[in-house]
Every structure is written in C-alpha cells, then in structure tokens.
Amino acid sequence: MSSATATVGRQVTLMRAFLRYGIEQQTAYRAAYWAHLWNTAVKVFAFVVVWRTLYAVAPDQFPVSRSQMVAYGVVAAITSEVLDWWKGPHYYIAYRVQLGTITGDLLRPISFPFQLFAIWTGESAAALLLVGVPAFGGAAVVLGGAVAPAGVLAGLLAVLSFVVSFAMLFCCSFLVGLVVLKTLNLLGVMHLYHGVLTLLSGFWIPLWFFPAPLRLLADVLPFRGIFFTPLSIYVGELTGTRLELALLHQVVWLGLLILAVRWAWAVMRRRLVVQGG
Amino acid sequence: MGAGTATRRAAGHYWLFLKMGIRSQTVYSFDSALLLVAVVFLNVVDLSLLGVILSRFSNLGGWTLWEVVLLYSLYLAALGVQNLFTLHLNLIDTYVRDGTLDQMLVRPVSPLVQMLGKEFHYRNLIHHLGTGLVGIVLAADRLGLTWTPGRLAILVLSILGGSAVLTGIVLGLSSLAFWTVESQVFGYGTLQLQEVVQHYPAHIFGTWFVRLVTFVLPFAFLNYYPVLALVGRAQQAGHPFLAYASPLAGVLAVAAGALVWRAGLRRYQSTGS
Amino acid sequence: MALIEVRELSKAFRVRRPGSGARAKVARMFHPAYETRQAVDGVSFDIDGGEIVGYLGANGAGKSTTVKCLAGILVPDGGTVRVAGLDPVRERIRLARRIGVVFGQKTALWWDLPVAETFTLLRAIYEVPPDRYRTTLDTLTELLGLADLLHIPVRQLSLGQRVRADLAAAFLHGPDVLFLDEPTIGLDAMVKSNVRRFIKDIRTASGVTVLLTTHDLADLEQLCDRLVIIDRGRVLFAGSVEETLHRFAPYVRVMVEFAEDIAGSVRVPQARATATADGRHLTLEVPRGDGAAAAVTSYLLDRFPVRDLRLTDPSIEDVVRVLYEGASGAPDEPAHV
Numbered sequence: 019m020s021s022a023t024a025t026v027g028r029q030v031t032l033m034r035a036f037l038r039y040g041i042e043q044q045t046a047y048r049a050a051y052w053a054h055l056w057n058t059a060v061k062v063f064a065f066v067v068v069w070r071t072l073y074a075v076a077p078d079q080f081p082v083s084r085s086q087m088v089a090y091g092v093v094a095a096i097t098s099e100v101l102d103w104w105k106g107p108h109y110y111i112a113y114r115v116q117l118g119t120i121t122g123d124l125l126r127p128i129s130f131p132f133q134l135f136a137i138w139t140g141e142s143a144a145a146l147l148l149v150g151v152p153a154f155g156g157a158a159v160v161l162g163g164a165v166a167p168a169g170v171l172a173g174l175l176a177v178l179s180f181v182v183s184f185a186m187l188f189c190c191s192f193l194v195g196l197v198v199l200k201t202l203n204l205l206g207v208m209h210l211y212h213g214v215l216t217l218l219s220g221f222w223i224p225l226w227f228f229p230a231p232l233r234l235l236a237d238v239l240p241f242r243g244i245f246f247t248p249l250s251i252y253v254g255e256l257t258g259t260r261l262e263l264a265l266l267h268q269v270v271w272l273g274l275l276i277l278a279v280r281w282a283w284a285v286m287r288r289r290l291v292v293q294g295g
Numbered sequence: 296m297g298a299g300t301a302t303r304r305a306a307g308h309y310w311l312f313l314k315m316g317i318r319s320q321t322v323y324s325f326d327s328a329l330l331l332v333a334v335v336f337l338n339v340v341d342l343s344l345l346g347v348i349l350s351r352f353s354n355l356g357g358w359t360l361w362e363v364v365l366l367y368s369l370y371l372a373a374l375g376v377q378n379l380f381t382l383h384l385n386l387i388d389t390y391v392r393d394g395t396l397d398q399m400l401v402r403p404v405s406p407l408v409q410m411l412g413k414e415f416h417y418r419n420l421i422h423h424l425g426t427g428l429v430g431i432v433l434a435a436d437r438l439g440l441t442w443t444p445g446r447l448a449i450l451v452l453s454i455l456g457g458s459a460v461l462t463g464i465v466l467g468l469s470s471l472a473f474w475t476v477e478s479q480v481f482g483y484g485t486l487q488l489q490e491v492v493q494h495y496p497a498h499i500f501g502t503w504f505v506r507l508v509t510f511v512l513p514f515a516f517l518n519y520y521p522v523l524a525l526v527g528r529a530q531q532a533g534h535p536f537l538a539y540a541s542p543l544a545g546v547l548a549v550a551a552g553a554l555v556w557r558a559g560l561r562r563y564q565s566t567g568s
Numbered sequence: 569m570a571l572i573e574v575r576e577l578s579k580a581f582r583v584r585r586p587g588s589g590a591r592a593k594v595a596r597m598f599h600p601a602y603e604t605r606q607a608v609d610g611v612s613f614d615i616d617g618g619e620i621v622g623y624l625g626a627n628g629a630g631k632s633t634t635v636k637c638l639a640g641i642l643v644p645d646g647g648t649v650r651v652a653g654l655d656p657v658r659e660r661i662r663l664a665r666r667i668g669v670v671f672g673q674k675t676a677l678w679w680d681l682p683v684a685e686t687f688t689l690l691r692a693i694y695e696v697p698p699d700r701y702r703t704t705l706d707t708l709t710e711l712l713g714l715a716d717l718l719h720i721p722v723r724q725l726s727l728g729q730r731v732r733a734d735l736a737a738a739f740l741h742g743p744d745v746l747f748l749d750e751p752t753i754g755l756d757a758m759v760k761s762n763v764r765r766f767i768k769d770i771r772t773a774s775g776v777t778v779l780l781t782t783h784d785l786a787d788l789e790q791l792c793d794r795l796v797i798i799d800r801g802r803v804l805f806a807g808s809v810e811e812t813l814h815r816f817a818p819y820v821r822v823m824v825e826f827a828e829d830i831a832g833s834v835r836v837p838q839a840r841a842t843a844t845a846d847g848r849h850l851t852l853e854v855p856r857g858d859g860a861a862a863a864v865t866s867y868l869l870d871r872f873p874v875r876d877l878r879l880t881d882p883s884i885e886d887v888v889r890v891l892y893e894g895a896s897g898a899p900d901e902p903a904h905v
Contacts (some may be wrong), residue, residue: 053484061488206329319680394674403664
C-alpha cells in the first residue's frame with residue numbers, strides 16, 4: 019500500500035519537473051511568444067469574420083445561431099493554437115532522434131510515453147495560460163457574450179470533453195512520432211498528419227457542413243473527438259442522447275488509442291533496444 | 296564604375312552563386328517523395344474544405360467557388376517560385392549565428408548577392424508551384440477564362456511579381472535577425488496572415504485589412520489583386536491599377552527588404568550582435 | 569611601414585541576459601535585460617610584411633573579434649585599423665581581394681560540392697587570371713596534398729582534409745595577408761604539423777603576412793616569429809616567441825604513471841615535481857629545449873617501472889596565469905616524492 023503511495027508521489031514529482039520544463043520551453047523565446055499570441059488573434063479574427071460573412075449569406079444552412087457559430091470559431095481558433103500539433107510528441111521524438119539523445123530518454127527510469135505526456139502537458143498548460151487565456155479574454159472583450167458557452171452544463175461538459183480530446187491528440191501524435199521514428203521522415207509524415215487533422219477534426223470547418231459520405235467517414239474515425247465533439251458541446255449543438263453518444267465515441271476511441279500506444283511502443287522499444295545495443 | 300556595369304556584375308555574381316546552389320541539391324529521395332505527396336495532400340484538403348463550404352453558400356464576399364480556388368492556387372504558385380529561389384532567406388538568423396555571414400563578408404562580392412544566390416530549392420518546384428498551376432488551369436477552365444496572350448502575360452507577371460513581393464517581405468523580416476537573435480519568429484508571425492490572404496478574398500475582412508495587406512505587408516499582390524485582373528473585375532480593386540500592380544509591388548518590396556538588410560548589416564558590423 | 573597597423577582598437581557587444589526561474593523568464597518577455605561586454609579594449613600592435621605572428625589568448629579573450637575587425641567583418645567602436653594600407657570597413661571589398669581568411673571552426677567551402685567546384689567559383693569571383701590560377705592551384709595541391717581530395721564532396725572530408733582544403737581556398741587568389749582563426753583546432757598531431765609546415769612554406773614562397781590566432785603553444789613554437797598575448801580584451805604581452813616561451817612557459821610537463829607504488833623519493837635531475845596524486849603518479853616540470861625532456865624521460869624509463877609517460881605543453885591559461893603573477897622560478901631543485 020505504502021509503496022503504491024510512494025510510486026504515485028514519485029510520479030507527481032516527475033510530472034511537476036516536466037511541467038516546469040514545458041513552461042521553460044514556452045517562454046524561452048520572447049518574440050516567439052508574442053508571435054504565437056498574434057497568430058492566435060489573427061486566426062480568431064479570420065474565423066469570426068468568415069462565419070459572420072457566411073451567416074449573412076444563408077443563415078438557414080447553420081444548425082446553430084449566429085453567436086453560437088462565432089463562439090465555435092473563437093474557441094476552435096484558440097484551442098487549435100494552444101494544442102499546436104506541429105510541435106507535439108512526434109516532433110519531440112524526431113528532434114531527440116536527430117540529436118541522438120533518444121537513448122538517454124529511454125534509459126530514464128520512467129516510461130518514455132509518460133515523459134512525453136508530462137512534457138506536452140506542461141507545454142500545453144503554459145500555452146493555455148499564456149496564449150489561450152489572453153486570447154479568449156480579448157475575444158470576450160471585443161465580442162461580448164457571443165463567445166460564452168451555451169450554458170453552465172455545456173461549458174463544464176465541454177471542458178471534460180476537451181480533457182479527453184487532449185489525451186486523444188497526445189496518443190495520435192505519439193503514434194505519428196513512432197511512424198517518424200521508423201521512417202525517419204519528419205516533414206512528410208507531419209504534413210500528412212496535419213492534412214488528416216485539418217480535414218477530419220472539425221477545427222476549421224464543422225462536420226455538419228460535410229457531404230454525407232465524408233461526414234460518415236469523419237464520424238467513425240477518432241479525429242472528430244479532438245475538436246468537433248468538444249466544440250459542438252460548447253456551443254450547445256450536441257445535447258441529450260447525441261451528446262452522450264459523442265462522449266462515448268471519444269472515450270472508446272481514447273481507450274483504443276491508449277492500447278495502440280502501449281502496443282506500438284512495446285514493439286518499437288524492443289526493436290530500439292536490439293538496434294541500439 | 297557606372298550603375299549599369301555594377302548591376303551586370305551583381306547579376307553575374309548572382310548567377311555564379313546560384314549555379315553552386317543548383318549543383319548542391321542532392322538527389323531526389325524517398326523523403327522528398329513522401330513530402331511531395333503530403334504537401335499536395337494538404338493543399339487538396341484545404342481546397343476541398345473550401346469547396347465544401349462554397350458549395351453550400353454559393354459565394355464568399357461575392358466570390359464563387361472557382362474564384363476562391365483561383366485565389367488559393369495563385370498564392371501557391373507565387374509561393375512556389377519564391378520557395379524555389381529564396382526559401383533559405385528564412386535562415387538569415389542561423390547564418391548570422393553560425394558564421395556563414397562572416398564568410399560572405401570576407402569575399403569581394405556583395406553579401407546580399409551571396410545571400411540571395413546561396414541556395415536553389417528545386418524540390419519545391421512541384422510542391423507549391425506545380426499544385427498551384429494545376430489549380431489555376433482548373434479554375435480558369437471552370438470560370439470560362441480563355442488564355443489570351445494578355446491574360447497569360449498577366450498570369451506570368453503576377454506570379455513573378457508575387458514571388459518577388461514575398462521575397463522582399465521575407466528578406467526584410469529575416470533581416471530583423473540583426474536586431475534580435477530570434478528572427479525566424481517574424482516570418483512565423485505572418486503565417487496566419489498569409490493563411491488568411493491565401494484562403495479568403497481579403498475584402499471580407501474590411502477596408503483596413505485590405506490596406507494592411509496592400510501597403511504594410513503586401514501579401515494581397517500574390518493573389519487577391521491578380522485574381523481581380525484575371526477574371527476581368529479590376530474595377531473592384533481599390534484602384535483598378537492595383538489589379539495589375541504585382542510586378543511593381545514586387546520591385547518595391549524587394550527594394551524595401553534590401554534596405555532593411557543593409558541597415559541590419561551595418562548594425563551587425565558595428566555592434567556584432 | 570607596417571602591413572597591419574592596429575591602434576587602440578576597442579569593440580564591445582551587447583548581450584541579452586536571460587532570466588532564471590519561471591517568473592523571471594515570464595518577466596523577461598516584457599522587459600529584456602542587456603549587459604555590455606567589452607570584447608576588445610584598447611589593443612595596439614604592428615605586423616610587418618612577411619611576418620608570421622601568433623595572436624594568443626584563452627577562449628573569449630577577444631582574439632576572433634580582433635580578426636573580424638581586421639578583415640572588415642566588424643566595425644571597431646574605437647581606434648584605427650589599417651591592413652595593407654586599406655581601411656577594412658570603408659574599403660572592405662578592395663581589402664577582400666588582398667586577404668585570405670580561414671575560420672578553423674567553419675568551412676568556406678560548399679558543403680555538398682566537390683572541393684574543386686568551390687575553387688572554380690573563387691577563381692571567378694576573385695577574377696584570378698587562368699594561367700596564374702593553374703600554377704597557384706598546382707603549388708597548393710602539391711604542398712597540401714590535395715590531389716586526392718579535389719573531387720570529393722566537402723561533407724565527406726575529415727576535419728584535417730577540410731582544413732587543408734580551406735587553407736588552399738584562402739590562398740587561391742594570392743593574398744598579401746592571411747588571417748587564420750584557430751586553424752589547428754581539433755586536428756591531430758600529424759595534420760597540425762602538416763598545416764604548420766604549409767604556412768611556413770607558403771610564407772617563404774610568397775612572402776605573405778600571417779596573423780593566426782591559437783591557444784596552442786606548439787603552434788607558436790614551431791611556426792611564429794612573434795606573438796601577441798591578449799586577455800580580457802587587452803594586450804598582456806608582445807614579444808618574440810623564444811623570449812616569451814623562455815620567460816613564461818619555460819617548462820614542458822612530463823606525466824608519469826608507475827606500475828607499482830614507489831616508496832621513498834624519486835629524484836630526477838633537471839626536473840621539478842609539481843604534483844603527486846598518489847604513489848603511482850608523478851608530474852614533473854622540465855626545462856624547455858636543450859634535450860632536457862629527452863634526458864628526463866630516459867632517466868625515468870631506465871630506473872623506474874614506468875607504465876605510461878606523456879609530454880605536454882603548458883596550456884595558454886597557464887601562461888596567462890604566469891604572466892599575471894609575473895614570476896617563474898627556475899627548476900634548480902631535484903624532484904622529491
């Protein structure tokens with residue numbers, strides 16, 4: 019019993035150390051931080067203007083109100099900048115391989131996926147605090163109540179759903195990282211990954227505008243759980259049974275992804291150890 | 296030495312260095328093949344999603360689906376040409392840090408000429424330029440635009456002008472490396488703005504926005520104005536002249552970028568930081 | 569008239585001071601802090617045509633900054649510099665034709681191309697007449713043993729091969745002055761002596777003036793006529809190599825490891841013990857020159873069970889320390905252990 023507590027205590031200490039590392043990473047370059055904030059603001063602005071413009075053309079095409087659509091755009095722009103998947107675990111893996119320090123990571127007495135998860139959590143938390151909060155605050159000042167969630171419950175459920183989506187995105191990026199590790203081709207694999215997320219996660223164009231076959235594909239695959247599900251909950255488009263099913267979809271996929279990560283890592287680790295000697 | 300001789304000398308030197316850059320390119324590998332597929336895929340995804348939206352809404356700020364495809368593709372084509380010749384300008388900060396610039400300064404050739412001609416990135420030939428040209432041809436076909444000599448001339452000059460605009464902007468922003476060690480960030484800081492100009496007709500964001508991307512960071516000359524010229528709606532530009540002004544904008548942008556470079560280089564030589 | 573004239577040269581840098589700790593880091597994003605570092609602080613010296621002068625100093629002493637000011641890369645904050653009668657800043661391009669520069673840490677050759685391609689480009693931009701180019705290239709190929717390297721891409725060369733190719737590249741246009749910034753850094757002993765011999769030979773053949781920075785005393789001893797030592801941006805000492813080594817680095821070090829504990833005292837004529845970590849290890853200082861080192865070595869090998877023995881020069885840091893202390897005792901007492 020006490021050894022279990024000790025293990026948990028150790029994990030918490032490690033998590034904190036990696037969190038600190040994440041914050042250091044986020045704040046290492048002053049100008050990079052301001053550029054990130056600026057890019058987020060431009061993205062928010064663009065999303066809001068585009069949805070408002072389209073709303074003026076044909077309001078009947080939207081399953082939500084004008085202000086809900088604005089909220090979707092604002093939160094989508096900000097979360098997709100905070101959970102920046104250009105620089106996730108996959109990038110880190112490729113970087114460490116290039117530096118040749120990956121063996122050092124593997125030798126540490128903590129599981130490698132857990133290390134990456136801790137680092138990425140740290141970086142994302144710092145980004146949420148330093149970029150997400152100011153950007154959302156700015157949007158709220160300019161746009162007023164339009165950026166608010168559909169209700170208290172919708173807001174809370176959306177946060178819960180985003181937590182699941184965070185874990186899902188980590189698993190996807192980690193698996194992509196293993197592909198990078200195997201093919202040693204960071205740029206190509208990352209562009210493909212980016213394309214898939216852009217198409218199927220709903221952070222740019224919500225899935226409800228998709229033609230039926232594409233919609234079906236997006237609904238089945240896990241990627242909608244990363245942005246579309248939490249965003250739809252946030253603006254109140256998903257309620258009742260559909261909301262429960264969407265959450266179930268997220269949780270089931272997260273479970274599958276975790277299994278995939280464990281399996282793929284076990285296989286890859288064996289191979290790395292054999293190769294690395 | 297007259298200005299003409301100086302220019303000819305500079306052009307000769309540029310060609311000498313560019314030749315080295317062209318020869319430096321290593322053979323095509325699986326790496327670059329996959330990257331090619333991935334970049335094309337990413338562009339197709341973007342275009343498909345724009346298609347999804349515009350097939351539902353018929354127009355965006357008065358522009359139809361294929362006009363937006365033309366907008367997107369023109370940007371890609373100009374980006375492609377710029378990438379081909381001056382992609383490495385993003386790395387000026389690295390060249391300052393790792394001593395490459397010092398090597399340039401001890402040769403009897405203008406460092407700017409050496410910097411511009413440092414590399415040639417022919418891999419990008421297909422990534423952006425190829426995809427862009429396919430998009431342009433497709434969109435022109437759907438829009439019923441015939442390739443008269445005049446329209447073809449506008450297209451070619453606009454792509455070249457647009458790539459010069461981009462070169463000038465990148466040169467200017469990267470030259471900020473001389474003031475701050477973290478200059479790649481300035482290019483990075485315009486990425487969202489570029490995305491916006493590439494994807495949507497600029498006027499939906501308001502007159503101030505059009506002015507911003509015309510006079511301050513003139514990305515609109517890569518695609519927005521040329522599209523207006525190509526579809527014969529030049530009068531919709533703030534001034535009809537702007538629709539044809541990409542080559543001029545290119546010259547001005549490169550000149551402005553070169554001024555920042557010169558000021559930066561002077562600062563580097565006098566502060567060494 | 570001196571070919572290189574440096575008067576009261578000074579140069580400062582502004583460097584950013586990073587914060588430590590998360591809070592300070594966030595604060596630095598709003599208010600960056602800077603500090604000024606005086607890299608070169610009133611340096612003066614002259615170099616005559618045909619001299620080889622060593623410019624010494626520890627890392628960060630201001631060596632590279634001086635060279636960059638002389639080559640026209642950096643503009644001095646104060647003082648005057650003339651190289652081959654030219655002002656390096658105002659007449660940078662004219663000067664560039666008359667100097668050759670090698671940065672030991674950073675190649676001037678095109679990384680992915682065969683060495684010969686870079687040479688061809690340099691021929692074109694320095695406008696070297698074809699026949700002169702051919703004879704120069706032949707000489708350099710011979711002296712530096714480049715024949716087998718010319719058609720190999722630079723990225724496949726070893727460091728030693730690369731430095732040799734870089735030296736040739738710097739000399740192709742027949743410069744009057746060569747600036748060599750740490751040309752021997754990281755090279756193995758054989759390549760080092762190869763490089764030194766080349767520099768001496770090319771000086772004899774062409775009368776080129778050479779300023780080389782180094783922190784290797786052997787470079788000085790085997791190559792230079794004179795030296796200038798700088799520390800923290802100031803000239804600490806300037807003089808002939810022989811005199812300097814005699815005064816400030818009169819020893820070479822002999823480090824011995826014995827196969828067993830040596831009880832009692834080990835007495836070595838002509839040598840002084842400076843450090844004994846335990847009964848097995850001994851470090852001796854032996855006077856430079858006159859075969860003292862050889863005598864001490866054979867003395868040790870004859871009388872003691874020696875497992876390992878190494879000879880080293882004192883480091884430039886040692887010399888600087890001695891210069892500051894202004895003292896150097898003579899090794900008149902036999903060593904005791």
